[in-house]
Amino acid sequence: MTxxxxxxxxxxxxxxxxPAMARRKRSVGSVFSWAVFVFGVLYFALxxxxxxxFSLRKRRGTYSFDAYTSVLNDSQFxxxxxxxxxxxxxxxxxxxxxxxxxxxxVRIRLPRMRPVIEFITLLPLVIPVIVIAFGYLRMFNTxxxxxxxxxxxxxxxxxAFGYATLALPYxxxxxxxxxxxxxxxTLTEAAQILGAGWFTILFRIxxxxxxxxxxxxxxxxxxxxxxxYVFAALLDRPAFGPYMIWTGGNRAYEPAALAVIAFTITWGxxxxxxxxxxxxxxxxxxx
Amino acid sequence: xxxxxxxxxxxxxxxxxxxxxxxxxxxxxxxxSLLGPSGCGKTTVLRLVAGFETPSAGSIEIDGRxxxxxxxxxxxxxxxxxxxALFPNLTVAQNVGFGLKVAGVARTxxxxxxxxxxxxxxxxxxxxRYPFQLSGGQQQRVALARALAPQPRVLLxxxxxxxxxxxxxxxxxxxxxQIQQQLGITTIFVTHDQEExxxxxxxxxxxxxxxxxxxxxxxxxxxxxxxxFVAGFVGSHTAFAAQIVDPAAxxxxxxxxxxxxxQTLAARPGATVRLALRPEAAHLGTxxxxxxxxxxxxxxxxxxxxxxxxxxxxGDTALTLDTFNRPDTPPPPVGSSVDISVAARDxxxxxxx
Ligand SMILES: Nc1ncnc2c1ncn2[C@@H]1O[C@H](COP(=O)(O)OP(=O)(O)O)[C@@H](O)[C@H]1O
Ligand SMILES: [Mg+2]
Numbered sequence: 001m002t003x004x005x006x007x008x009x010x011x012x013x014x015x016x017x018x019p020a021m022a023r024r025k026r027s028v029g030s031v032f033s034w035a036v037f038v039f040g041v042l043y044f045a046l047x048x049x050x051x052x053x054f055s056l057r058k059r060r061g062t063y064s065f066d067a068y069t070s071v072l073n074d075s076q077f078x079x080x081x082x083x084x085x086x087x088x089x090x091x092x093x094x095x096x097x098x099x100x101x102x103x104x105x106v107r108i109r110l111p112r113m114r115p116v117i118e119f120i121t122l123l124p125l126v127i128p129v130i131v132i133a134f135g136y137l138r139m140f141n142t143x144x145x146x147x148x149x150x151x152x153x154x155x156x157x158x159x160a161f162g163y164a165t166l167a168l169p170y171x172x173x174x175x176x177x178x179x180x181x182x183x184x185x186t187l188t189e190a191a192q193i194l195g196a197g198w199f200t201i202l203f204r205i206x207x208x209x210x211x212x213x214x215x216x217x218x219x220x221x222x223x224x225x226x227x228x229y230v231f232a233a234l235l236d237r238p239a240f241g242p243y244m245i246w247t248g249g250n251r252a253y254e255p256a257a258l259a260v261i262a263f264t265i266t267w268g269x270x271x272x273x274x275x276x277x278x279x280x281x282x283x284x285x286x287x
Numbered sequence: 288x289x290x291x292x293x294x295x296x297x298x299x300x301x302x303x304x305x306x307x308x309x310x311x312x313x314x315x316x317x318x319x320s321l322l323g324p325s326g327c328g329k330t331t332v333l334r335l336v337a338g339f340e341t342p343s344a345g346s347i348e349i350d351g352r353x354x355x356x357x358x359x360x361x362x363x364x365x366x367x368x369x370x371x372a373l374f375p376n377l378t379v380a381q382n383v384g385f386g387l388k389v390a391g392v393a394r395t396x397x398x399x400x401x402x403x404x405x406x407x408x409x410x411x412x413x414x415x416r417y418p419f420q421l422s423g424g425q426q427q428r429v430a431l432a433r434a435l436a437p438q439p440r441v442l443l444x445x446x447x448x449x450x451x452x453x454x455x456x457x458x459x460x461x462x463x464x465q466i467q468q469q470l471g472i473t474t475i476f477v478t479h480d481q482e483e484x485x486x487x488x489x490x491x492x493x494x495x496x497x498x499x500x501x502x503x504x505x506x507x508x509x510x511x512x513x514x515x516f517v518a519g520f521v522g523s524h525t526a527f528a529a530q531i532v533d534p535a536a537x538x539x540x541x542x543x544x545x546x547x548x549x550q551t552l553a554a555r556p557g558a559t560v561r562l563a564l565r566p567e568a569a570h571l572g573t574x575x576x577x578x579x580x581x582x583x584x585x586x587x588x589x590x591x592x593x594x595x596x597x598x599x600x601x602g603d604t605a606l607t608l609d610t611f612n613r614p615d616t617p618p619p620p621v622g623s624s625v626d627i628s629v630a631a632r633d634x635x636x637x638x639x640x
Binding site: 187190193195 | 337338339359365366370373389390433
């Protein structure tokens with residue numbers, strides 16, 4: 001019925017019939033790749049181990065979690081961290097609502113515009129954040145037509161839009177990559193002729209099929225928002241980025257503990273993506 | 288009035304007219320094929336009927352109602368695509384039930400209908416599979432079931448067999464036709480494969496350059512092609528140039544021999560008329576009822592199994608003829624001289640100019 005098992009069997013026999021010389025070549029190659037791998041691990045792991053070790057040395061003469069308890073009990077940490085997490089969720093939602101329909105539209109109706117759109121989505125990487133931030137401040141200050149910075153809610157909304165701009169390159173690329181694996185045009189037409197409207201097409205067909213791609217976009221957005229400094233500082237919002245900078249300048253061990261915490265969260269997110277991918281049976285085949 | 292009416296349909300993309308004054312009246316339950324070379328506008332006609340494209344002019348009516356202004360999701364039409372286009376995130380059963388769910392059919396009713404459809408396509412046990420777990424032929428059958436589940440008024444198929452390998456293509460061809468007849472659903476089938484079109488259809492539309500050159504039953508299309516293009520595109524033939532002797536009686540001369548054709552001619556005596564002869568109309572040796580005998584020299588022998596296709600030089604003309612294989616009669620050797628007998632009424636008149 002399916003030809004998968006058969007294909008696998010073929011691959012196995014192929015491996016057995018590889019001549020000895022090729023196998024020797026391959027083993028030289030594998031030694032080299034192992035060396036690169038070990039080097040890579042050391043390169044990334046050593047600073048990390050050093051940082052973890054340092055973060056545990058707040059109490060003189062012995063290892064302890066003092067730096068961590070100090071950070072976690074700091075009401076400033078709790079407030080800024082919560083604020084940034086909420087902001088990142090808002091940003092992710094905003095980004096998806098903006099980017100998914102846009103990316104779909106470009107693929108279905110304006111395929112020739114794709115390079116242009118791609119270029120536009122790259123602009124936030126090219127233009128320094130501070131320029132974007134000042135642009136926003138000029139456009140939306142209290143004496144402008146749309147005085148967003150006049151209220152806390154307005155400023156928060158402005159910040160979310162700013163974050164969405166920063167996340168745009170990653171969000172667009174993640175979603176576009178997800179759509180690339182689909183024949184968007186034909187699937188859309190297949191759904192339309194069965195009576196589906198845009199809402200159904202978006203949420204029953206496209207979204208589930210790009211879900212893992214969306215998650216990786218969401219995850220990147222999350223880490224960007226969590227660490228972002230310039231926007232939050234210029235708009236004077238109590239975000240996690242400015243807090244980290246402030247701690248870095250004023251404490252010794254706590255910044256290391258903070259970094260370890262941030263790192264753990266990041267890795268936790270990655271694990272979640274893997275897990276979520278496994279929840280969707282149809283995505284198993286595409287790997 | 289017919290069930291599906293396409294009236295003076297036109298479609299231009301920018302300055303290029305892709306469909307030109309396309310007309311057809313399709314009866315309820317009829318199986319129509321659009322046959323033509325790649326790029327002749329078959330898909331465009333289908334997409335106009337589906338509502339994916341807006342016509343530049345003309346109208347489309349289904350069951351007495353003008354649907355020209357309706358969008359694709361309002362026309363209640365089923366469509367099968369060359370690339371299957373199954374939803375990868377849904378199981379086979381969910382794919383088949385998609386149209387029912389969109390239409391708000393009750394869950395139990397929908398489940399029964401899905402089971403019925405899976406039975407119809409002969410895959411009753413595969414409802415829980417995902418599309419990637421199916422072969423191409425199975426996927427296309429699921430796509431057919433998905434299109435049929437909401438009981439559409441018209442079924443459209445755009446080269447549904449082109450992506451499949453030869454064996455499955457032939458068996459699925461019969462299966463589609465059988466299901467279509469069983470359900471009595473009005474169907475338009477697009478293909479560039481004449482064998483598909485001729486073997487499946489009630490009527491064939493031969494298209495060329497956005498124009499419907501001829502519409503007719505397969506027998507008629509093959510035996511009485513209306514234009515040189517149709518004669519050339521459907522089946523193969525040998526072309527001859529003959530001189531008219533008596534147009535009213537249909538008498539011409541060809542290579543010194545006088546032939547009485549099966550039809551009268553319009554042009555005046557002395558004019559040249561182009562004739563075509565199907566490979567099966569020429570007979571090796573002499574036979575009763577084939578009064579014209581040509582002498583030729585065998586130039587090529589292609590043994591194809593049941594049929595042997597011979598090319599013989601008759602004067603300067605390379606004449607193709609088919610003979611049935613018979614175990615006791617080997618084909619004539621290349622270079623040998625043979626008699627070829629032809630019935631004059633089997634000549635097809637291509638054009639009188
Ligand atoms: N969306 C479009 N824009 C511009 N030209 C198109 C479009 N769709 C089809 N065409 C052109 O119309 C002609 C007919 O196409 P099509 O209907 O797909 O042919 P077929 O299905 O017979 O191969 C082709 O020359 C094709 O390039
Ligand atoms: Mg086509």
